[in-house]
Amino acid sequence: MAATQTNVTEISELPGLKQLWSETKGNSQICVAILDGPVDQSHPCFDGANLTRVQTTISENATVGRMSSHGTHIASIIFGQHGNNVPGIAPGCRGLIVPVFSDNRSGSLSQLDLARAINQAVEAGAHVINISGGQLAQGTEADPMLAKAVKFCNDSNVLIVAATGNDGCQCLHVPAALPSVLAVGAMNSQGLPFDFSNWGETYQTQGILAPGENILGAASGGGTALKSGTSFATPIVSGIVALLLSVQLQRGEKPDPNAVREAILKSALPCTPEAGSDCRRFLVGSLNIPEAYALISQGGTKELSEEKLEQEMIQPSEATDFNLEASANQLADTGEIVAEVITSELVPETVSNLENTMTVTPSQLATPAVTPSGVVASEDCGCNGGAKSLVYVMGTVSYDFGTEARRDSFKQLMPYVAGEPPFPPNPYVLSQMVDYLEQSSYEAKSLIWTLNLELTPIYAIEPGGAFTEQAYHNLISALKGQIKPEDDPEYVSRVSIPGVLTGKSVRLFSGQVVPVIVPEVRGMYEWNVNQLVSMAVEAAKTATPQTATPQAQANQQAHANQQEEATRASLKEFLNRMYYEFRNLGQTSHERALNFAATNAFQAAQALTEATGKGMQLASIETEKSPICRMDSDCWDVKLKFFDPENDRRAKKIFRFTVDVSDMMPVTIGQMRTWSMSD
Structure with a gap:
């Protein structure tokens, strides 16, 4: 890629992008969600773009404020229509605008609200979720709800692309550092990592560098702006992921975001130690579009270009001197981590200041009071057929x-x-x-x-x-x-x-x-756990067939009495475990199935009665999409797995029942099934 004489990064000059565009500019069946500030969808660059705003707790319309400007800029990098002054990377893809940052709330949000927005994006059909923000964290610490939402994305084969952060330290941001996320750092016009781009240990296996200097984008309210930072490198990678998914779809394959993630990481241009740079700052390597395309389209065998990639790397007319105003040591003094997500933005505000030396500072945590918003309506998401959430x-x-x-x-x-x-x-x-x-x-x-x-x-x-x-x-x-x-x-x-x-x-x-x-x-x-346990145990007793002879009935009753306390203890453990271990927002289909399984404890009691009678204990509770379901239903299998704590060679016992969550009130379908398995 090249930079112009005014030092503007030309997205269209990304090595291999024009060749990729010759095959696809994005398929409308591929959906990219932007979790950011409100987007000014009236901007001319979005004329003809397939964008839908999803209802969130952020109901405000786009303004000229910092968060709206941030969100509009991010969205334009992906969805800007060709033929105007902000051509996006994947203009043909469908976009979900999921506002999470607000100028009325200091530009931050809780990890719980971020988890909620991620779940909404998945339920609305997103293949890729762009998060140009994060929270500085110790290791990979995250709110359990956020960790579950990210895992849900991985299980659903939805890729989260998130910024590494602009703290300029060997540190991590959440969600970028969570497993299965594709983390994105920023490099300058010379193809070198910016000093402000984070390079924590986790990023060495799941992070990629992309251009992040003077990225042209739409300005909220009209016009354009140049911005730098990991925030603006992130949508470049998200856009490339969307194009590669479109290639898969165009070739008759099922879109596979996780496979695209692996292709991008595997094809990354590695650091060259002889250059004298700290290779940790390069993460896995730099974005390599031609080789990623080759891995996706031909298993790595197709040559897209005869040109040497080294010659295609960014060569600016003159380098810009960036001064980092905050060091890792200063950041270490910020105290306890607050549960906020701060956008990773470094702002040269307009094109007019290009000739000046840019001073880049890490994002600062704003602390003004939250502005009251009251109860307000938001737009309905039309991307999933207008279905009720x-x-x-x-x-x-x-x-x-x-x-x-x-x-x-x-x-x-x-x-x-x-x-x-x-x-x-x-x-x-x-x-x-x-x-x-x-x-x-x-x-x-x-x-x-x-x-x-x-x-x-x-x-x-x-x-x-x-x-x-x-x-x-x-x-x-x-x-x-x-x-x-x-x-x-x-x-x-x-x-x-x-x-x-x-x-x-x-x-x-x-x-x-x-x-x-x-x-x-x-x-x-x-x-009422005590009443629920009693009712469930009685239901399990009723379901147990009665023997004919009085002696057999007496023996059966004695056995039942001995087993009842064990069943009560197991069922209490089951109910508490369902609540405390699997705490969730009850929003996605599998969460609703899991929660209903806990409420409908009678079926669980049957399984627990049979398993505890054989000296087994509950090992795990899982949900998975049911392969067979009624028409227009949403069926999930809930599986209870039991093991023998005194004999690890004994086969595991599986109990499965199916829940339909297509209606507000979930219902169970069919009978509970059981079988044994070696593992």
Whole structure:
């Protein structure tokens, strides 16, 4: 690739790109999701582009703010239509605009919200997910929800392409450092790694360098801008991945993002130690489009170009002097890692400042207060046929006031608490709130009801429709049950709630913004583990065939009594394990199937009764897409695997039942099946 006299990186001059364009400029069946700031889709470069905005907790429209400018620039590098001043790499591909960064929220987001957006992108049909941002992390530490979302992508053969970060240190960013992600660092016009581009250990096996200097892109509000950084190297790689997937599709093959990832890493141009550079900064190597294409199209046998790649590397008219203003030592003093994702941007703001020496600084963590947003509507995603976004989630019920004024109104309206003397009410005391709501149930509508995982709100619950009053009654009942002692017959440990995402979001009192769901009343379920275990054990007993003779029945009863406690313990472990080990957002199909499997404990009880009777214990719980399903259904197999802890040579026992999650209320299909396997 070459740079012009004004030192603008010409995307079209990437070695091998024009030859790739001669075969495809992207297939509309290949979908790339941009998880970034809002995108100005009215920009002329997007005229004719196939872009759809996905509803997220970021409902604002694109502005001229930093995050909108960042998102618009990133999107244009991939989807800019040819024939205008910002030609994109894969203009023919379909794009999902998934806003996650907001100027109203300091340009950062939680890892939980990033996980939510990743799941949304996968469910909407993305093959590639571009994340030009990350959080500086110790090793590969990540929120469990984010780690699960990334694993879900890998299991679904969806590739995440993420920036390594601009901290200029041997350090890592999340999600770029997580397994199966393709990490992207930035190189300058001479083909050398930028000083600010991170080079942590994990990147040595899953990181690639791509051009990241003076990348031309669309500016929010119109016009163009030049920007540098790992943020802008990342969409270059995402665009190439999309083109290679289009090649696979064009040749009659099934698109395989993981195979494309391996081809890009395998074909990377390695560092040459004789050049005197620190080869760790090169990661696996530099982007090599011709060889990656060869590996994808002809198994590495086809020669795309007779030219030597070394001669095609970037040769600028003059080098730009970059000064790094923050060192790794300075970064080490930032203290505890905060759960935020910061865009990896280095900004030369306009083309007019090209002649000046550019000073590049790492991204700074902005700390202004979060601006209230209230409950607002967002656009519907049309990429998956306008299907409703279903959830089936487990957690605990809580409530929030949203504002100080709303909280104080409850203080004013709630009655004094009986005592000597009576004392003022405290709306944060659950028992007082429950008593008040039972007397004044209409007040339930004045609260923001939330569904929490541990202490973290993940959804706001907004009942609607004909059964609104019943839904609020159920929420009050669940809240009342949660504050009872664990040995109380009416104790509620958690709830299961099916519902649909509304496309709205609400700002909580803490400033956190969560999406809103409308619950399905007939599927709302209160968990009382003790009662659930008793009911499930009784159901398993009923399913056990009775023998004919009195003596045989007595023996059977004695055996059943001996086994019952073991079954109870195993089922309690199963239910707690499903909740604590497999905590999830209940958003994807396999998460809904898993959560329903926990709620429908009767089938699990049958498996546990049989397995524990043979001295076996639960080893793993897995979900996989069912190979056979009813028409217009979404079927998943839930598999429980058991092992003998005292005999590792004994065959494992598998129990499988199928769940259809195509409706808001999941249902089981057919009978539970069981078989043995050696491993």
